[in-house]
Amino acid sequence: MGILTPDPGLVFWTTISFLTLLFLLRKYAWRPILRALKVREEYIEFALKDAAQAKDDLDGMAEKKRQMLNSARLEREKIISEAKVVRDEIIQEARDKAETEAELIMSHARENIEKERAEAIAGIREQIGTISLDIAEKILKQELSEEVKQESVIKNYLKQIEFN
Amino acid sequence: MRLFVTILLFYFSMFSFEVEASQKEVEDFDPMDMIMHHIEDSHEFHILSYHNSAGEKIDIALPLPVILWHEGGFHFFMSSNFARGEEIISLNDSDEYIRLYHEKIYYTDSSGRINYDEQGNIANSKPLSFSITKNVFSLFIGSLLIFWIFGAAARKYSKRGGLSVPKGIQLVVEPIILFVRDDIARAQIDKSKADFFMPYLLTLFFFIWINNLVGLIPFFPGGANLSGNIGFTLALGISAFIAVNVFGSKEHWQEVLTAPGVPFFAKIFLVPVEIIGLFTKPFALMLRLFANITAGHIIILSLTSMIFIMRSIYVAPVTILLSLIMMSLEFLVAILQAYIFTLLTSLFIGMAVNEH
Numbered sequence: 390m391g392i393l394t395p396d397p398g399l400v401f402w403t404t405i406s407f408l409t410l411l412f413l414l415r416k417y418a419w420r421p422i423l424r425a426l427k428v429r430e431e432y433i434e435f436a437l438k439d440a441a442q443a444k445d446d447l448d449g450m451a452e453k454k455r456q457m458l459n460s461a462r463l464e465r466e467k468i469i470s471e472a473k474v475v476r477d478e479i480i481q482e483a484r485d486k487a488e489t490e491a492e493l494i495m496s497h498a499r500e501n502i503e504k505e506r507a508e509a510i511a512g513i514r515e516q517i518g519t520i521s522l523d524i525a526e527k528i529l530k531q532e533l534s535e536e537v538k539q540e541s542v543i544k545n546y547l548k549q550i551e552f553n
Numbered sequence: 554m555r556l557f558v559t560i561l562l563f564y565f566s567m568f569s570f571e572v573e574a575s576q577k578e579v580e581d582f583d584p585m586d587m588i589m590h591h592i593e594d595s596h597e598f599h600i601l602s603y604h605n606s607a608g609e610k611i612d613i614a615l616p617l618p619v620i621l622w623h624e625g626g627f628h629f630f631m632s633s634n635f636a637r638g639e640e641i642i643s644l645n646d647s648d649e650y651i652r653l654y655h656e657k658i659y660y661t662d663s664s665g666r667i668n669y670d671e672q673g674n675i676a677n678s679k680p681l682s683f684s685i686t687k688n689v690f691s692l693f694i695g696s697l698l699i700f701w702i703f704g705a706a707a708r709k710y711s712k713r714g715g716l717s718v719p720k721g722i723q724l725v726v727e728p729i730i731l732f733v734r735d736d737i738a739r740a741q742i743d744k745s746k747a748d749f750f751m752p753y754l755l756t757l758f759f760f761i762w763i764n765n766l767v768g769l770i771p772f773f774p775g776g777a778n779l780s781g782n783i784g785f786t787l788a789l790g791i792s793a794f795i796a797v798n799v800f801g802s803k804e805h806w807q808e809v810l811t812a813p814g815v816p817f818f819a820k821i822f823l824v825p826v827e828i829i830g831l832f833t834k835p836f837a838l839m840l841r842l843f844a845n846i847t848a849g850h851i852i853i854l855s856l857t858s859m860i861f862i863m864r865s866i867y868v869a870p871v872t873i874l875l876s877l878i879m880m881s882l883e884f885l886v887a888i889l890q891a892y893i894f895t896l897l898t899s900l901f902i903g904m905a906v907n908e909h
Contacts, residue, residue: 392847395783396784399784407760419756423748
């Protein structure tokens with residue numbers, strides 16, 4: 390059969406063409422194309438990894454943010470409660486101080502009043518004494534103007550002295 | 554729209570066959586002869602035949618260069634010198650003559666006698682021919698086409714860089730290249746070694762595919778039964794044999810030649826079988842591609858011949874429809890055979906180089 394006998398000419402040309410094509414394409418087509426595809430694949434892989442990394446980072450940051458917010462809230466509460474305590478203390482202190490102060494003032498005032506009153510009473514007493522002496526002088530002058538009365542008084546005193 | 558154009562194209566192709574065939578019909582149409590003429594190689598590229606107003610048959614054909622190696626020297630001349638086998642050409646002005654007989658060049662005497670042996674085969678010897686035949690011409694067209702397509706694609710890749718979105722021709726070649734790389738090479742060969750074979754496998758795949766497609770074009774620059782020629786597939790089979798065996802690992806050869814872990818009496822049978830297997834694998838590749846493509850061409854030509862065998866125009870629609878179906882199938886076969894050849898080659902390479 391003619392078609393089953395290979396023709397050496399065609400084998401030769403096919404080999405030449407195939408090898409030429411292989412070397413030319415390897416240099417000018419397959420290398421650049423395969424390199425470009427590899428670069429793209431690596432880039433995509435890298436980008437995917439990067440994206441995953443970024444997502445992880447973002448998640449970490451969100452977590453961090455949450456933690457920070459939480460701690461800030463706790464801090465705030467702590468500060469507020471501390472402030473409350475301090476405030477209460479200050480108020481208490483102020484109140485105590487005011488009370489003692491007030492007491493002090495009051496006691497001073499009381500002492501003063503006492504003193505004043507004592508002084509006033511002393512004054513009154515003196516006055517009353519003088520007035521009484523005046524009155525007594527006046528009464529005595531009136532009473533002892535008559536001889537008879539003078540005698541009876543003397544007698545009376547003498548009587549009293551006798552008792553003693 | 555595309556479908557419409559394709560169908561139109563097919564109709565035209567059928568038309569061109571019809572024209573060619575109808576001339577033969579006048580001279581008592583022989584389908585076997587017509588088909589074999591189309592399947593076999595030729596020293597001229599036939600373009601068109603018609604009958605002029607005077608009723609003479611006019612053939613338009615592209616003459617191709619003949620290159621012969623004879624007695625330590627090359628002889629160049631155009632195939633038109635043969636005048637389709639009418640002329641007998643003398644080499645070196647000596648008493649050695651050659652003539653073209655059924656598209657083959659034979660040594661002959663001055664009268665151009667063709668001798669036959671007892672089996673009826675031609676006994677004349679043939680000179681060593683490196684002629685640019687129809688198939689070689691088609692081969693060059695296919696090769697240029699491949700170089701042009703992938704050169705353009707590579708230029709685009711180099712210019713636009715690997716990171717840009719593929720555009721134009723890149724979109725056409727990239728999925729196929731990726732398919733060859735990922736599903737053919739890397740699926741069979743260890744990844745570290747697959748890249749080394751990539752240029753070979755890619756070239757092999759596109760070489761077969763594009764030449765198959767050029768062979769399916771029904772008019773002038775195509776239509777040669779190149780990838781259905783045993784010479785073409787033999788060359789590719791040899792390339793596969795070399796690719797598999799030259800790069801085979803030490804363990805692979807050990808396994809082939811010593812069949813470890815097998816009892817001795819089995820080794821006696823197994824080792825020869827393995828050694829024969831080294832040759833049958835590329836041989837099967839060679840025959841598979843040859844048979845598939847030739848069969849496709851024969852079927853399409855037979856369907857077209859139906860019109861002239863039946864001598865009725867009413868068969869034409871059926872024939873055209875069947876041819877259309879066959880042609881579509883051939884387009885599938887074109888890529889399928891390229892895929893199978895490349896896949897099996899990479900499978901054999903994988904068996905030879907992979908570490909177990």
